[in-house]
Amino acid sequence: MINVAVVGASGYTGVELLRILHCHPEVAVTCVTSEQSAGKRISDLFPSLRGRCDLVLENLEPVRIAERAELIFTALPHKAAMEVVPTFLKLKKKVVDLSADYRLHDAAEYGKWYEPHMNPELLGQAVYGLPEIRRAKIAKAQLVANPGCYPTSITLGLAPLLKKGLIDVSTIIADAKSGVSGAGRSAKVDNLYCEVNDGFKAYGVGGVHRHIPEIEQELSELAGKPVVISFTPHLVPMDRGILSTTYATLLKKMTAADLVKLYTDFYKGEGFVRVLPEGQFPSTAYVRGSNFCDIGLGLDQRTGRVIVVSAIDNLTKGASGQAVQNMNIVCGFPENLGLEGLGLFP
Amino acid sequence: MINVAVVGASGYTGVELLRILHCHPEVAVTCVTSEQSAGKRISDLFPSLRGRCDLVLENLEPVRIAERAELIFTALPHKAAMEVVPTFLKLKKKVVDLSADYRLHDAAEYGKWYEPHMNPELLGQAVYGLPEIRRAKIAKAQLVANPGCYPTSITLGLAPLLKKGLIDVSTIIADAKSGVSGAGRSAKVDNLYCEVNDGFKAYGVGGVHRHIPEIEQELSELAGKPVVISFTPHLVPMDRGILSTTYATLLKKMTAADLVKLYTDFYKGEGFVRVLPEGQFPSTAYVRGSNFCDIGLGLDQRTGRVIVVSAIDNLTKGASGQAVQNMNIVCGFPENLGLEGLGLFP
Amino acid sequence: MINVAVVGASGYTGVELLRILHCHPEVAVTCVTSEQSAGKRISDLFPSLRGRCDLVLENLEPVRIAERAELIFTALPHKAAMEVVPTFLKLKKKVVDLSADYRLHDAAEYGKWYEPHMNPELLGQAVYGLPEIRRAKIAKAQLVANPGCYPTSITLGLAPLLKKGLIDVSTIIADAKSGVSGAGRSAKVDNLYCEVNDGFKAYGVGGVHRHIPEIEQELSELAGKPVVISFTPHLVPMDRGILSTTYATLLKKMTAADLVKLYTDFYKGEGFVRVLPEGQFPSTAYVRGSNFCDIGLGLDQRTGRVIVVSAIDNLTKGASGQAVQNMNIVCGFPENLGLEGLGLFP
Amino acid sequence: MINVAVVGASGYTGVELLRILHCHPEVAVTCVTSEQSAGKRISDLFPSLRGRCDLVLENLEPVRIAERAELIFTALPHKAAMEVVPTFLKLKKKVVDLSADYRLHDAAEYGKWYEPHMNPELLGQAVYGLPEIRRAKIAKAQLVANPGCYPTSITLGLAPLLKKGLIDVSTIIADAKSGVSGAGRSAKVDNLYCEVNDGFKAYGVGGVHRHIPEIEQELSELAGKPVVISFTPHLVPMDRGILSTTYATLLKKMTAADLVKLYTDFYKGEGFVRVLPEGQFPSTAYVRGSNFCDIGLGLDQRTGRVIVVSAIDNLTKGASGQAVQNMNIVCGFPENLGLEGLGLFP
Structure with a gap:
């Protein structure tokens, strides 16, 4: 059983993470953040969560978050992620980052398509989290760059x-x-x-x-x-x-x-x-x-x-589901834990 | 752990039952039937199930089904249900019937809105399965009439x-x-x-x-x-x-x-x-x-x-989810077992 | 043939008015306004109009608009309408107002549900434009209050x-x-x-x-x-x-x-x-x-x-179509002119 | 003013033809057919037409139809079209065929993708009706093969x-x-x-x-x-x-x-x-x-x-709208007659 935080929980990948993690037997979500909606319950934003996940959204204070989580999902826009991920890493936390900030190996390439990278030294350390291609490396990673959809x-x-x-x-x-x-x-x-x-x-x-x-x-x-x-x-x-x-x-x-x-x-x-x-x-x-x-x-x-x-x-294999799959690998849980839900059809 | 059958699995309540039961830790689905699609895999009809539930659809032969299941979900149209439910009951099986056939207490009323009832003697025995209203009776029922949506x-x-x-x-x-x-x-x-x-x-x-x-x-x-x-x-x-x-x-x-x-x-x-x-x-x-x-x-x-x-x-609280809730009650499982999945939003 | 203006053309009732008026044989649209999008072509906002109605959106200057139009459709939010309608009326223009501002006969009632009315003296003069109920009065009106949907x-x-x-x-x-x-x-x-x-x-x-x-x-x-x-x-x-x-x-x-x-x-x-x-x-x-x-x-x-x-x-009978119907009545055109388009099905 | 028939009016291209032709000033629809729904009003199948086009659907009897129409739209499935088009042509009628039957110049190619062609001699005579590419030829055609979507x-x-x-x-x-x-x-x-x-x-x-x-x-x-x-x-x-x-x-x-x-x-x-x-x-x-x-x-x-x-x-430029455009060309009407309706947005 581990404690995790979802940083940037007010978007669609955030609520999808919380939906999946609610049924994950080895995870407790201890902290959710949102700059825009701090102070509100996450279930006020997403009433689908009501009664099951009613955490109050907090401001993004990395140190205070790290105290309550062993692994952090950063579901932030690009740039916002690289502003906080280094702090989590320094505090020895594992990070699954859903933004684009650590997916490219080459800082120059990142700069060309996005903007100058703020911590290019981490690019070599981040592992691109496509488990079917790179499972072994993910297992040893502290920072997983969750792929784009x-x-x-x-x-x-x-x-x-x-x-x-x-x-x-x-x-x-x-x-x-x-x-x-x-x-x-x-x-x-x-x-x-x-x-x-x-x-x-x-x-x-x-x-x-x-x-x-x-x-x-x-x-x-x-x-x-x-x-x-x-x-x-x-x-x-x-x-x-x-x-x-x-x-x-x-x-x-x-x-x-x-x-x-x-x-x-x-x-x-x-x-x-x-x-x-x-x-x-x-x-x-x-x-x-x-x-x-x-x-x-x-x-x-x-x-x-x-x-x-x-x-x-x-939102699932293209974002939050894959993020949980990466968490499972990183934490040594069975890779499909919490991810066995079948497609909702119709 | 119990074995269950889903009779009439080729409709939307059928696939919803299979979706839910796939994540239910105390249930194995051993048999699925469909008159129209017998011989096909259920996952050919509903590719969402592929790789997780690939059972071959069978014809509706009650005795052969009853041999392999302790509880039967009948997800049939009205009339088709009352043609087979008595056999399941005689064979000492529990039944959660998703059709309208056993919901009304009064056979005359059933006759007025549907057609003459084939086994009115069972109406008194069936329990209308709305757990929030009638939980105690459901717990003792052999035949649960799952409510309409x-x-x-x-x-x-x-x-x-x-x-x-x-x-x-x-x-x-x-x-x-x-x-x-x-x-x-x-x-x-x-x-x-x-x-x-x-x-x-x-x-x-x-x-x-x-x-x-x-x-x-x-x-x-x-x-x-x-x-x-x-x-x-x-x-x-x-x-x-x-x-x-x-x-x-x-x-x-x-x-x-x-x-x-x-x-x-x-x-x-x-x-x-x-x-x-x-x-x-x-x-x-x-x-x-x-x-x-x-x-x-x-x-x-x-x-x-x-x-x-x-x-x-x-399809969930209005049909298959409630049917599983009733199964949980009837079988003495925790009532929310397999039903904790949160709403898919968006 | 008359010239008309559409004031507040950048909303859905605006584009619907323009769609209908494009096929109206007795109308030329000479002016469209939008505070937010002044300077842009209306067809940049609504590319469905491209090549057929490419007017440049103007600021809402009532006098300049009135110079170019005999009848004005005000497709503005409530309050914004009553700020300009009196000017159009003073300049002897006919107005079909799609807002809520002139629908209620009673200024107190308006004040209770909206806010204090700015020109309550016009409420008695405005005719509620439901042609099937009040056709004769509409025909003589200078100001038609187009009904809500x-x-x-x-x-x-x-x-x-x-x-x-x-x-x-x-x-x-x-x-x-x-x-x-x-x-x-x-x-x-x-x-x-x-x-x-x-x-x-x-x-x-x-x-x-x-x-x-x-x-x-x-x-x-x-x-x-x-x-x-x-x-x-x-x-x-x-x-x-x-x-x-x-x-x-x-x-x-x-x-x-x-x-x-x-x-x-x-x-x-x-x-x-x-x-x-x-x-x-x-x-x-x-x-x-x-x-x-x-x-x-x-x-x-x-x-x-x-x-x-x-x-x-x-958007049609509930807003812009009815507005054109009212215009037809007010202007003495056949009531169905430009409104014979059948429903788009599927 | 011409009389036209819509053969095969009970599909979506049929109702789209009727929607467009209702506002066409030079056309009267005198006859609509449907094998499956003969005897019903077309507006019972498509209530969008009610009150404006309430013709009774007839069986497909080419001679009787040809008596009442100068131009026939055949909105039939492939094969069904080539069973009746020759009759219309013999009776000196113009035909705009919305099926695939006369689009290919090469009967062998048609046979390869569909089935043996029943009147290959007509393929050379049919003009592929894409006006922007082949307007002059269409103008002289008796049989226009309306392009696929x-x-x-x-x-x-x-x-x-x-x-x-x-x-x-x-x-x-x-x-x-x-x-x-x-x-x-x-x-x-x-x-x-x-x-x-x-x-x-x-x-x-x-x-x-x-x-x-x-x-x-x-x-x-x-x-x-x-x-x-x-x-x-x-x-x-x-x-x-x-x-x-x-x-x-x-x-x-x-x-x-x-x-x-x-x-x-x-x-x-x-x-x-x-x-x-x-x-x-x-x-x-x-x-x-x-x-x-x-x-x-x-x-x-x-x-x-x-x-x-x-x-x-x-259904419009990809079928019925283009068919009317071809009719306009064939009949010498302005090419955009009845086709000036702008896109319904939203």
Whole structure:
């Protein structure tokens, strides 16, 4: 049993963490913070928690928080995270950071897409927390950089092909679609119900989305050489879910059955990756609220392209579920503890 | 640890039962049936279950099922249930029936709203499974008649007022709104996405919905005298959830604070009923996927009417969650076992 | 052919006015205003207008606007309207005001629900613009107070019964449900997609919604005596539409066929009210984007109550469509000019 | 003024035709057919039409229909269309066929993707009805093959680039997303509200969708050489709309401004194509119910790829709106007659 804090609990990844942790048998949440809503009960912001998690939100005072927690989830915007994470580390706390601040190995690259990094010396120490790829390193980490939602779906979707060198890495196009919770909980006209409902759009077109360096870093590492991709995110009128449709040209002839076997073998023993049988493709509806990544494999014989379709819940496997999975690894708990909830369907 | 069967597993209450039972530490599901889909895996129908519940659907052969289960959930349409429940009972099995077949005490009333009852002798033996009202009887029952979704929300919403005789029972109007999963999973034009989305309508207007006798039976019992209500159901473009807005004229002057106190006292110790503070009202969004019934209390000073707003997830507290709650009671497990999952928000 | 201005064009009623007026053969929109977005093109705010209405938004300078328009639509929040309407009137302009500022006849009542009225002397001059009830007066008005969305649906729904004195006016309960566009286009967390989607809730419970005095004023006038009602609004996860379910006790025995005949006769010749045949009830989906009010009539024989279900598009018949209908009357155009667009279904 | 018939009026393209034609000043609909619903009023199937279009649905007897119409819209499934179109043509009627039956020039290709063609001799005579590309030929056609929804969005999206030979045609990937109305109005579990809502999925993955030969035929003609593409359709939880995100490698360096200029010039004078300014991208929400195709242009400098994002309403510009546009051309009416309705937003 450990005590944990959720720093930045008033966003959607915050409430998702609390939802999951409520059913985790080895965790007690002792502290939740929010600069904007300090003094209110978390269950006033999120009445779904009422009666089960009624903690009062506190200001973000790292030392006082560290006194009451062995592990801290930082569910803050980028920049806000790197302002407090060093303090937690110095106080010997473990940190699972859900922001982008420690995902890139290269401070210059971070500076290019975000802003100058405040503690670049920690980048080498942070472990990118995609358990299916880097489980052993995570187990020994003090600071886990929890992956972004788009990167999780795309990296898991391409890992087997890249690892085996089966695709032309210059041909990768990832066309990704996200539910609206990915945009966070801030009050903007663009995210109003009437602006989003019954509509579909692209955004960040033309290689400008901040998840690109993170995706390319991971794909390059898997491929063993530099990978540059085209990535276009879209907004789907639904609460949760990311589905990525990724295209690449195969370097040799394969059948769909070959692809399914490749993936099934690669992910053998992985509890949260489900490789679908030939001819079946995922829907975000089947992973809603669960920690699964479902992967379907298509082959366009006419063009020689593989089409990988991968689906996750952006708030669960794409954020808070994966964060708990990382916590489990870091703390030596069974990796699926508290994460066995199946998708809510319908 | 007990073995259970889910008879009629291919509908939405079926998959919801399997979702909940997957995380229940004292239950193993040994058998799932579906006449239409026998031979298929349940996870082919509901890919959300894949990898965790891949049982093959069987035909409904009661004796063979009973061999492998101590308790049977019958998630069948009305009539289909009363064709098999007697066999399960004879074989000394416990049954939680999610159909309407054993909810009414009076076979004539059942005949009037449905069709002639096939085993009226069992009506006296069945216990109406609303734990907050009838827990002790449920504990001793062999056959639990799991309440309908609308009746659950309305009965829990009115129980304190009726029990204390505080309202004029001739003035009760229940205006109820349900998500689309309440209509089941059969292929009808009316339930197509494009027919339902971005629209709102009433149905069963004029006192003709089959949940009426069930609601009136329960309200009458609570009031200690016959209660006749006006009830209008509506269809909301959402997957899950029922919200009932119930109006009645108060027999004496009360404040909103009085009402909140009355309900808080009445439901003290109840783990699944959350009475909201004065001025707060529920949303189905906050109970999505959970077993809670949230109740808010309004007072219209100008007209002397109380307005009770109650919200449940129709598939959880309104069906499968309550069925598991009843199973827990019947089997002597802690009542909240497997039911602690919080609402999925957003 | 007349020139009109739309003052307060950056909200949802503004863009709906522009959508309708674009197809109106007798109107040219010469001026659109928005304090917040002055200097931008209206089509940058609402790209649906692009290429057809690209006017630049101006500041609200009444005199300069009046120079270019014979009739002004004021689509402003309450209070903002009464700050400018007197100027337009003085300049001999006709005004259709979509705010609440001139709907109530009684300044004291306005003060009680809103704030002190700034020009109470105009209240007697303004005509409440519900054409089906008050067409002749509207035709002669300089200032039309365009009705609220809830009041439109409820008043049209009850008018025949009240006019004939067929119901006990102390028993009226209006349970109303609105799409999200009714909440306007301001950036509030409550109206974010993820807060609203897949959820349903009541708000303004207990006789506190500001549309109440307006509804009661109109119902009282129709009944020829004071009417006090219970009114509960709800929020439906859809863009547009209001459906009101209104209950009242009949004073004499009637059949459903009687009711349908009563309504059909009452609304004979009305182009925008469609009384549905016995046993049929409206859906907001069938009036989406149109100026219709669809009315279905139910009878609860068991309780002696009539149930009137009325549906409109809150932005069209509930706001901008009705405003154009009023403009047509005021200007002597055929009443349905520009308003013949049928509902967008699906 | 002409008389027209809508054959196959009981589907979503049928009701959309009737909605548009109701406001068309030069058209009277004299006849509507439906095999399944013959004898019912069309407004019983689609209450949005009530009071304005209450024609009784007839059986499909071509000769009797031809007596009452100068032009026939065939809104039938493929195969059903080619069973009746020859009769209409023999009777000297003009036909706008919304099915796939006359879109492909090559009967063998039709046979490969559909089934053997019943009147291949008509394929040479039919004109593919994409007015922006082939207006002059349409004007002289007796039989117009109205384009599919996906092909319309993709062909308009790529035409300028292909015509100018600016992209490597072997690199085209079209990732397309459609609202649910594209799946038609038949009662299938897959299209139920609860199966679709709050989920997103791919279908027809791997180059198997029947719109592919049509798309490739048109792109090849524009390019002047054979074009083979990868095409993946997806299902979006919304009623209407198609958004296609199309990727291709540029053959020479271009800026985003160059692209916008290229498209603006190419579509100069086109009333229904709106090329967006640099940095802006379309949403299906802004074309809902309108006949526009909105196109946004992105450039991925890092990979040398152009990204064309095009949005239409699948039922309007993607089906019935374009059919009316073709009728206007064929009949010599102004091309935008009856099609000036702006998008319904929100």
